[in-house]
Every structure is written in C-alpha cells, then in structure tokens.
Amino acid sequence: MKSKKIWITLVVLIMMLLVPLGKVSASNDNYLQKVKDKGTLVVGTSADYPPYEFTVKQSGKTNYVGLDIEIAKKFAKNLGVKLEIKNMNFDSLLVALETHKVDAVISGMNPTPERQKSVDFSNIYYRGKQYMLINKKDAALYKNIHSFKNKTIGAQTGSLQYDLVKKQMKNNQIKGLAKLNDLVIALQSGKVNAVAMEEATAKAFAQNNSSLKVINPEFNVDSSQTGSAMAFPKGATSLVNAANKTIAEIQKKDLINKQYIPLAGKYMSNNSKKNSMWDYWTYFAKGIEYTLIITVVSVFFGFILGILLALLRLSKNKLGKAIAVAYIEFVRGTPLMVQVMFVYFGIGAIVQSLPALLAGIIAVSLNSAAYVAEVIRSGIESIPSGQTEAARSLGMSQTLTYRYVIIPQALKNIWPALGNEFITLIKESSIVSIIGVGDLMYQMQLVQSATYKGVIPIFITMVIYFVMTFGLSKVLGYFEGRMKHA
Structure with a gap:
C-alpha cells in the first residue's frame, strides 16, 4: 500500500512539472523566427470577397487588394519580410494552414469556437453585421x-x-x-x-x-x-502576438476606416468603370498557358506510366500484376479532386516546398496513367495471339516482339481512345484551380470577382475550352488517318 502511494505521488509530481514545461514550450515556439529566417510571410486568402480581398488589373498584372490585403501588408512590413499571397477556395484555407502551406490566413474569417479547436486566432480587427x-x-x-x-x-x-x-x-x-x-x-x-x-x-x-x-x-x-481575425497554426503564439501588435497599431490610428476601406472602394469603383472582357484578355491568356502546360506534361508522364502499368498488369509476375491492378482500381475509384487535394495538402505537408502547379501536374499525371494503362492493355489484348507466336518462332525476344509487332498494331487500335483521354485531360485539368493553380478556370474566377460579372466570363471560358479541344481532336484525327493508310 505504501509503495502504491509513493508511485501516485511521483506521477502527480511529474505531471505538475510537465504542465509548466508544456506552457513554456508553446510560448517559445519558433514560428515567428521561421518566417523571419525565410524572409517571406505566406498568407492564404480567398480573393472573391470585396472589400476584404479581391483582384484588380494593374499594368497587365493581377494584384490582390482590399482591407485584408492592406492588413497583411502592414503585418509583413512590421515583421521586416516580404508578403506572398496564395489565393484558394475559402474552405481550403484552414487545411492549407494546418498542413503548413501558408503561414497565416486572412480572409474575413470569423474565429468561431469550432475553428479555434484546430487553429489559433489573432484579436478581432474588424466587426460587421x-x-x-x-x-x-x-x-x-x-x-x-x-x-x-x-x-x-x-x-x-x-x-x-x-x-x-x-x-x-x-x-x-x-x-x-x-x-x-x-x-x-x-x-x-x-x-x-x-x-x-x-x-x-x-x-x-x-x-x-x-x-x-x-x-x-x-x-x-x-x-x-462575429468579427474578422487572422488565423495561424495551432501553437504559433509568437505569430499571434506579433499580429496583435500590428492590429493594435492599425486600430489606434483607425487605418481601416481612414485608409483601407476607402482604398478598397476606389479599386472597386475603377473595376466597375473598366469591366469590359477585353480589358482582361491577359487573364484568359495566362489561364490557357497554365492549362496547356498541365495538360502536355501530364499527358507525357501519364502515357509513360500508363505503358508501364499496362505491361505490369499483363505480366506473369504476380507481385507486379497485383501492384498494377491495385493502383489502377484505386485511382479509377476515387475522384480527381480528392487526389489533387491529397497530393497538395497530404504529401505537401511532408514536402512543404511542393508548389501548387507541380502538385497539380503530379495528381493529374497519376490519374491519367490509370486510364491510359487500361486503354493500352485492351489494345494489346486485341492483337491475336498468333502474332506473338509468329514473332517468337522467328527468334524474336519478348521485348522485341512487343516493340516491333504488338505495340505498333495496338497503337493503331487504341489511338481514338487515347485521343479521347487527352481531350478529356484538357477539361479535367480545371480541377487544379481548387489549390490555387492559375489555370483557365482559376483565371475565370478572378475575372468574375474583378468585374462583378458572372455569366460572360463563363461563356468565354467555354468557348476557349471548345477551341482547344476541337483543335486537338482535328490534330489527332489527322494522325489517325495517316495510321490507317500506313
């Protein structure tokens, strides 16, 4: 009985010692120092929320403006670092914060009790009804x-x-x-x-x-x-304290009412005067550029990986076949949107320097590979077994048989299906806009928030997608015709 009391006393003493140690550790976090060391404050926002945050076109470039952006600029200036804005969907912001894709979030966000369980908030900087x-x-x-x-x-x-x-x-x-x-x-x-x-x-x-x-x-x-506050990773007390100092300075000088809101109103007024779609052609051009980059790179790597998976699935190696089947079925059985978010937020939490564009390309490539693999497999299986037997009887190895006999014939059969996959990829690449990649869909949303017009930017985007897919279908049709006469 005595020994039991001694053990209980020791446990209580250890817990009493650990509690203050935990508090010291939390208060002495290194989040602020990390931001200063890298020289950049990465802030996440959803730039479709005027006058808090929205976009304007200045000197042909997209700039983020609004009272939240001005607060973020002031905060970064006080820290002595540069400000980097990451624009994404509002419901992805806290995920980006928890996976350390951003250092802070400022997006007219209310510090509700539910959110406070997963992130820390600064003091309220603005309160509205x-x-x-x-x-x-x-x-x-x-x-x-x-x-x-x-x-x-x-x-x-x-x-x-x-x-x-x-x-x-x-x-x-x-x-x-x-x-x-x-x-x-x-x-x-x-x-x-x-x-x-x-x-x-x-x-x-x-x-x-x-x-x-x-x-x-x-x-x-x-x-x-009610009220808007800045959000930070859980335990980032040093950043929260620094933000509160900036907010106190802003409120003391009444900068939000005297400078930030009037400036946002000025930008909004200018947007209303210059909201012709022609004024935003550079947005659509940039979107086309990113969409084509994602599509071309994803097609290349998706095709290479697809061939490998198809050959593994057709091989006699049980382990290789099992891996290929498991991969293909899993990828085809999950939405591309979920895969994009997993690569960016999941894998990106481990590799924190993973850019959104690269994450999007990886996700789209891996997704495309599963479908390409099935197309190639069906094409190879469509070739009569006699072709393989004839090639092997002539002394050709299995590798040479596939290279010179099976693949060329299979490619003719599967070319239309591969063409459809490539065309589909142009349209499906629009999913990457949810993680802030500046593709055509993302740029369309920027134009909507800048011009306060919803339907016209959608129509223009539809036409652009049609032109790209129709043009590609004609190119693929040309090569298909040549294959038939080869």
Whole structure:
C-alpha cells in the first residue's frame, strides 16, 4: 500500500512539472523566427470577397487588394519580410494552414469556437453585421429571416453565414458553394432567393450591380463569433502576438476606416468603370498557358506510366500484376479532386516546398496513367495471339516482339481512345484551380470577382475550352488517318 502511494505521488509530481514545461514550450515556439529566417510571410486568402480581398488589373498584372490585403501588408512590413499571397477556395484555407502551406490566413474569417479547436486566432480587427443579398425586384417580399420561409438561401461553404442559415432558418433549403461569385450568379439566375454574406461584402456587390439589393435579416448572432481575425497554426503564439501588435497599431490610428476601406472602394469603383472582357484578355491568356502546360506534361508522364502499368498488369509476375491492378482500381475509384487535394495538402505537408502547379501536374499525371494503362492493355489484348507466336518462332525476344509487332498494331487500335483521354485531360485539368493553380478556370474566377460579372466570363471560358479541344481532336484525327493508310 505504501509503495502504491509513493508511485501516485511521483506521477502527480511529474505531471505538475510537465504542465509548466508544456506552457513554456508553446510560448517559445519558433514560428515567428521561421518566417523571419525565410524572409517571406505566406498568407492564404480567398480573393472573391470585396472589400476584404479581391483582384484588380494593374499594368497587365493581377494584384490582390482590399482591407485584408492592406492588413497583411502592414503585418509583413512590421515583421521586416516580404508578403506572398496564395489565393484558394475559402474552405481550403484552414487545411492549407494546418498542413503548413501558408503561414497565416486572412480572409474575413470569423474565429468561431469550432475553428479555434484546430487553429489559433489573432484579436478581432474588424466587426460587421450579417446581411442578405437579394434581387431588387424581390425587395417587397423579403424583410427578415421569417420572410424567407421555404425559400432557398445561398451561403459560402465553411463560413459563419452558412452556419447561421443552417441553424436559424431550418425551414429553408441551403445551397452552399465555395465561391461568392457563383452564389451571386445563382441569385441572379433564380437558383437561390438570397445569399447570406458579411455586411461590407453584400454592400460591395449591390453597389456594383444595380439589379441587387441588401437587407439586414436580423440574424441572432453571438458577439463572440462575429468579427474578422487572422488565423495561424495551432501553437504559433509568437505569430499571434506579433499580429496583435500590428492590429493594435492599425486600430489606434483607425487605418481601416481612414485608409483601407476607402482604398478598397476606389479599386472597386475603377473595376466597375473598366469591366469590359477585353480589358482582361491577359487573364484568359495566362489561364490557357497554365492549362496547356498541365495538360502536355501530364499527358507525357501519364502515357509513360500508363505503358508501364499496362505491361505490369499483363505480366506473369504476380507481385507486379497485383501492384498494377491495385493502383489502377484505386485511382479509377476515387475522384480527381480528392487526389489533387491529397497530393497538395497530404504529401505537401511532408514536402512543404511542393508548389501548387507541380502538385497539380503530379495528381493529374497519376490519374491519367490509370486510364491510359487500361486503354493500352485492351489494345494489346486485341492483337491475336498468333502474332506473338509468329514473332517468337522467328527468334524474336519478348521485348522485341512487343516493340516491333504488338505495340505498333495496338497503337493503331487504341489511338481514338487515347485521343479521347487527352481531350478529356484538357477539361479535367480545371480541377487544379481548387489549390490555387492559375489555370483557365482559376483565371475565370478572378475575372468574375474583378468585374462583378458572372455569366460572360463563363461563356468565354467555354468557348476557349471548345477551341482547344476541337483543335486537338482535328490534330489527332489527322494522325489517325495517316495510321490507317500506313
């Protein structure tokens, strides 16, 4: 009994010693020092949220502006480092933070208790009300949340507004989308009856679109959940403290109201005056460039890996065949979007220097390889076994038989199917926009947020994709014709 008491006493003493040690360790984290050592503060944002963060075209380049961006600039300046902005979907921001793809997140984000479980927040730097954006023609119908009974309400996924609609408008159907631009398009096309968003953002859309109107639906909001704050990795106390110093300086000088919001309004006004699609042709050109880079590189590596997987699946080596079958079935059985996110956020958490473009190429290449492998396998199996037997009887090795007899004939048979896979790849590469790769889809979203026009950029993007795929189909058709006459 005595020895048991002694052991309990020792355990209690050790725990008492470890608790303060843990606190010291947390307070003496090296996050701030890491940022200073690399000389760059990487900040994640979702640049479709005026006046907090959005894009403008300056000297032919895309620049990120808004009151959040100004705060991030001020924070980086106070740290003595350069600011790097990473633009991605709002619901991917905290994942990027937890996997250390970014050092901080500033995107009009509310420090809700649920989010505080996984990340740390700075002090509130701006507080606004929660509004509804509606079509002006419906102004007489909707006054508060009770007016929307049995209606469809749109909200950005992962946002405070989404939770408010879900909890306080239970008789309504909620439609969640990642981008506010898409929600505004849904509103204008009658897919939703209203869109819940933060006050300043709702007013920004209404001021730049005469067919829209804002109302205060009088949500019952807990004051502890309102307001915008910067988010940091869990345990990054040094960065949080540094951010709080910057926020205190900004609030003392009232920079948000005196400088940042007026500057954002100026940018928004200029965007409204110069919102012709022709003014943004460089956006679409850059998108085409990235889309073609991703497609060409992915086709090359996907084809090489596809041949290897097809040969392994057809081989007599049980281990190699099992690996090939497992890979092909797994990749074909999971969505490309999930694979892209896994490569960027999953593998990227281990290899933190992995760029979004490279992650996108890797994911698309690995996905394409599985489909190419099946196309090649079916092509090889379509060749009569007598061809192989004849080649082997002439003294040709298995390698030479495949190289000079089987593959050339199989290629003729599978060329149309391979062509379809390459064309599909151009369209499927648009998935990489979710991790911030500047492909055509990503650039389209930038144009939408910069011009406050939703449908026209989509139409232009459709035409561009059609021109690329139609052109490629004609090129592939030409080579297919030559193969038939060879």
